Amino acid sequence: MSYRDPLNTNTRILMGPGPSNVHPRVLKAMSTPLVGHLDPQFLEVMDDIKVMLQKTLQTKNHLTFAVSAPGSAGMETCLVNLLEPGDEALVCVNGVFGNRISDIVERCGAKVVRVDAPWGEPVDPEQVKEALRNRSPKLVAVVHAETSTGVLQPLEPLSELAHRAGALFVVDAVTSFCGTEIKMDEWQIDALYSGTQKCLSAPPGLSPVSFSERAIKVLKERKTRVQSWFLDLTMVKNYWQGAKRAYHHTAPVSAMFALREALQLVMEEGLEKRFMRHKQNHELLRDGLQALGFGFLVKPEFRLPMLNSVVLPSWLEEVEVRKRLLEAYDIEIGGGLGDLAGKIWRIGLMGESSTKNHVNMLLSALKTMIEDSPSAITKSLKHA
Amino acid sequence: MSYRDPLNTNTRILMGPGPSNVHPRVLKAMSTPLVGHLDPQFLEVMDDIKVMLQKTLQTKNHLTFAVSAPGSAGMETCLVNLLEPGDEALVCVNGVFGNRISDIVERCGAKVVRVDAPWGEPVDPEQVKEALRNRSPKLVAVVHAETSTGVLQPLEPLSELAHRAGALFVVDAVTSFCGTEIKMDEWQIDALYSGTQKCLSAPPGLSPVSFSERAIKVLKERKTRVQSWFLDLTMVKNYWQGAKRAYHHTAPVSAMFALREALQLVMEEGLEKRFMRHKQNHELLRDGLQALGFGFLVKPEFRLPMLNSVVLPSWLEEVEVRKRLLEAYDIEIGGGLGDLAGKIWRIGLMGESSTKNHVNMLLSALKTMIEDSPSAITKSLKHA
Numbered sequence: 165m166s167y168r169d170p171l172n173t174n175t176r177i178l179m180g181p182g183p184s185n186v187h188p189r190v191l192k193a194m195s196t197p198l199v200g201h202l203d204p205q206f207l208e209v210m211d212d213i214k215v216m217l218q219k220t221l222q223t224k225n226h227l228t229f230a231v232s233a234p235g236s237a238g239m240e241t242c243l244v245n246l247l248e249p250g251d252e253a254l255v256c257v258n259g260v261f262g263n264r265i266s267d268i269v270e271r272c273g274a275k276v277v278r279v280d281a282p283w284g285e286p287v288d289p290e291q292v293k294e295a296l297r298n299r300s301p302k303l304v305a306v307v308h309a310e311t312s313t314g315v316l317q318p319l320e321p322l323s324e325l326a327h328r329a330g331a332l333f334v335v336d337a338v339t340s341f342c343g344t345e346i347k348m349d350e351w352q353i354d355a356l357y358s359g360t361q362k363c364l365s366a367p368p369g370l371s372p373v374s375f376s377e378r379a380i381k382v383l384k385e386r387k388t389r390v391q392s393w394f395l396d397l398t399m400v401k402n403y404w405q406g407a408k409r410a411y412h413h414t415a416p417v418s419a420m421f422a423l424r425e426a427l428q429l430v431m432e433e434g435l436e437k438r439f440m441r442h443k444q445n446h447e448l449l450r451d452g453l454q455a456l457g458f459g460f461l462v463k464p465e466f467r468l469p470m471l472n473s474v475v476l477p478s479w480l481e482e483v484e485v486r487k488r489l490l491e492a493y494d495i496e497i498g499g500g501l502g503d504l505a506g507k508i509w510r511i512g513l514m515g516e517s518s519t520k521n522h523v524n525m526l527l528s529a530l531k532t533m534i535e536d537s538p539s540a541i542t543k544s545l546k547h548a
Numbered sequence: 549m550s551y552r553d554p555l556n557t558n559t560r561i562l563m564g565p566g567p568s569n570v571h572p573r574v575l576k577a578m579s580t581p582l583v584g585h586l587d588p589q590f591l592e593v594m595d596d597i598k599v600m601l602q603k604t605l606q607t608k609n610h611l612t613f614a615v616s617a618p619g620s621a622g623m624e625t626c627l628v629n630l631l632e633p634g635d636e637a638l639v640c641v642n643g644v645f646g647n648r649i650s651d652i653v654e655r656c657g658a659k660v661v662r663v664d665a666p667w668g669e670p671v672d673p674e675q676v677k678e679a680l681r682n683r684s685p686k687l688v689a690v691v692h693a694e695t696s697t698g699v700l701q702p703l704e705p706l707s708e709l710a711h712r713a714g715a716l717f718v719v720d721a722v723t724s725f726c727g728t729e730i731k732m733d734e735w736q737i738d739a740l741y742s743g744t745q746k747c748l749s750a751p752p753g754l755s756p757v758s759f760s761e762r763a764i765k766v767l768k769e770r771k772t773r774v775q776s777w778f779l780d781l782t783m784v785k786n787y788w789q790g791a792k793r794a795y796h797h798t799a800p801v802s803a804m805f806a807l808r809e810a811l812q813l814v815m816e817e818g819l820e821k822r823f824m825r826h827k828q829n830h831e832l833l834r835d836g837l838q839a840l841g842f843g844f845l846v847k848p849e850f851r852l853p854m855l856n857s858v859v860l861p862s863w864l865e866e867v868e869v870r871k872r873l874l875e876a877y878d879i880e881i882g883g884g885l886g887d888l889a890g891k892i893w894r895i896g897l898m899g900e901s902s903t904k905n906h907v908n909m910l911l912s913a914l915k916t917m918i919e920d921s922p923s924a925i926t927k928s929l930k931h932a
Contacts, residue, residue, distance in 0.1 A: 167596035168812065171805055173589045175581050183582050183801060194578040194802060197559050198567050198751060200880045205557045212551035232753065233617035236797040237778045268777045361798055367582060369616065369753060369800030391775050393652045394621045411885075413620040414745055416753030417567060418578060419803065421555055428552065496584045501795075 238357030238371025249273030314473030365515030366426035622741030622755025633657030698857030749899030750810035
């Protein structure tokens with residue numbers, strides 16, 4: 165393909181760690197002619213997004229909106245606004261994204277206190293309790309659904325510990341958002357960021373976020389300026405709320421159209437039904453994979469429904485299989501990250517990608533490969 | 549409109565300071581089903597974008613790509629990567645965006661040396677020369693096309709002064725990109741950021757950037773980490789180039805499809821022809837507006853072709869006219885910012901919005917309003 169050629173991509177089945185497949189209604193919404201970023205009609209779109217984000221996050225938080233950049237920028241938004249140089253933050257780390265939080269905390273000039281857990285396990289509240297003894301950090305941060313390992317972190321015990329220590333409770337909900345329950349208010353989460361390209365099934369590029377009154381108080385009492393202009397909530401909030409909207413940056417209009425449509429699809433399906441669909445398709449995949457000889461990295465009670473970290477049989481040439489899945493079946497699945505590279509696959513069943521048909525397609529393709537061309541995908545035979 | 553209703557926006561004629569109207573081919577490209585952000589087919593899309601950005605910026609710079617967020621994030625990318633705490637930066641300020649540069653420089657912990665010019669005038673190279681006497685700042689930053697005032701800043705004299713002082717030359721090309729000539733290599737620009745939603749006529753949400761070898765050397769010799777994780781070029785570059793692409797963040801896949809298509813349209817038209825079109829439509833608008841009694845803020849030789857800052861007749865109820873233009877004609881134009889609010893309009897003729905028909909539509913609408921309902925749009929009559 166030359167840069168002069170028309171765009172000519174395959175129709176992929178997206179079963180990796182995101183982006184997931186996008187509903188035709190969302191794709192169509194993006195082809196809507198643009199309106200200005202301060203057009204009264206666009207401000208209505210922003211208001212609609214805010215209302216639907218509040219509903220999907222089960223929160224009344226006034227400061228609920230979408231950062232005009234992907235999930236990592238949402239993470240950075242939460243941290244640069246709540247931390248100041250010299251602050252202390254307790255970060256729970258059991259995968260790539262916990263590490264990323266820790267990295268950004270340091271870049272804020274704050275001190276990190278880490279509570280680590282092995283990759284594939286949740287963080288132990290007892291260890292967090294221990295680490296908080298005689299400490300009063302500004303915030304406690306944790307990843308709800310660790311996309312690098314497939315672990316679901318129970319949030320309520322950590323929230324209680326954080327608040328007892330006088331800390332804000334910050335949650336990464338990039339992969340859990342719209343795929344499993346998040347009760348932002350009931351669980352007393354103070355700052356939360358998420359992504360659009362996982363269980364919401366909108367294109368990547370925006371990061372829904374929400375902040376509690378406690379978090380806003382911390383923001384208001386800052387002694388230093390937020391180190392990022394683009395992510396500075398003291399200004400961004402005046403674009404998203406208030407009687408007179410103030411220009412800050414030019415919002416990604418088309419992506420917001422898509423976000424609105426994707427949120428509508430979630431509301432139409434209903435949260436409970438959507439979470440159940442994610443759970444049931446996970447179970448279908450799990451049973452099929454186990455029958456083919458695959459294992460799971462994570463204990464059943466902490467497994468994510470939308471991101472399956474699958475332990476590979478030792479004989480499998482995993483890179484070759486993923487290549488064949490993509491080239492011959494147009495199915496994308498994800499490899500492992502860091503120490504888990506070559507040892508696990510990350511199979512996403514997110515949003516529109518979470519269907520019985522997709523599970524069956526993947527299982528059938530794997531079965532066919534194993535039965536029809538074992539030599540090509542088997543280590544021992546290949547290297548014999 | 550309730551959040552439950554289908555998206556129902558008007559078809560606007562976008563003649564404000566951006567976004568501009570988007571070509572149907574670009575809208576259609578966005579409705580392409582997604583591929584993964586590490587899919588070999590997506591990496592090809594990224595390569596195509598890089599090649600076309602190099603051509604449109606007239607540069608061979610290897611590090612040329614699109615930041616996954618709007619132009620303001622592109623501005624921040626250039627500054628946080630090139631500046632370290634304690635550095636000095638000379639910033640030319642003659643409008644909102646020069647001010648924004650100055651603001652971000654401070655947030656980097658660097659010292660700002662400002663050279664100010666009145667809003668509506670270019671920055672005087674003699675003053676820059678004077679300010680650089682006995683100084684060797686890390687960089688000199690300037691806005692090529694100041695969207696808040698409509699001023700085109702000649703870049704070559706400032707580039708020479710910057711380099712003579714041992715500084716990098718950093719340029720804001722958000723509004724000039726694809727609407728007037730930018731010779732990045734010949735003019736020895738070291739770091740440049742732009743936007744997609746102005747003369748390129750792609751939706752807002754991405755910021756094309758490019759860095760010279762001199763800038764990359766400065767980046768490599770940093771003593772401290774870049775304060776933003778999301779914008780840290782030492783990591784982002786490994787996603788955009790090299791044999792093995794490393795995951796950094798999830799790129800906005802659909803927006804990149806749109807960017808590729810919009811760049812193709814620019815290549816098909818040809819840069820010279822495109823710049824001429826912008827110039828000619830500006831002249832058509834200028835003549836028509838002057839006949840109606842409007843003036844221009846900027847001297848002819850420094851006027852932007854794509855952003856016309858129009859001085860309003862003293863009798864005009866400008867907010868009312870803009871409201872009527874939007875509601876009765878679906879035409880969006882921009883008001884003034886800061887001290888220029890109420891005194892000027894900012895009329896954009898950018899990319900797809902720069903057509904003879906759009907100019908004629910706007911002039912006819914204004915003429916009709918002035919002739920048919922003078923009392924509603926005239927200050928003296930209204931308040932009499």
